Amino acid sequence: MPDYGRAERTVTVRPDSVVHPCFGGVGFHMFYHTFAASQDYMDTVVAKRWRELNPSFARLNDRCDWDRVMLDQVAEHLLRLKNDTRTEVYMTT
Numbered sequence: 795m796p797d798y799g800r801a802e803r804t805v806t807v808r809p810d811s812v813v814h815p816c817f818g819g820v821g822f823h824m825f826y827h828t829f830a831a832s833q834d835y836m837d838t839v840v841a842k843r844w845r846e847l848n849p850s851f852a853r854l855n856d857r858c859d860w861d862r863v864m865l866d867q868v869a870e871h872l873l874r875l876k877n878d879t880r881t882e883v884y885m886t887t
Contacts, residue, residue, distance in 0.1 A: 818850035819848075819849070821849045821882075822849045822851075822852050824852050824853070825854070825855075826854055826868050836871075844875065844881070850882065851884075853884055853885070854884070854886070855887075856885045
């Protein structure tokens, strides 16, 4: 394998060479922290930072130790995140 060291490299990306035609942009794998947060904090800190990152999607692992109340809280938060920032959100197992 060649040693490129500090050699300058150029990468060219053509719009017609996108692997998946429906790719909307970079997304994130996120973790849902179950700490208490006021609505003001959610609006002025969390949502503001999320809009600055502007991901096209977010995925979240589910947790088997969440009860129904916690799942409802997470679902409500993710729905707000989706509606407020137009980010596709989904949970994985």
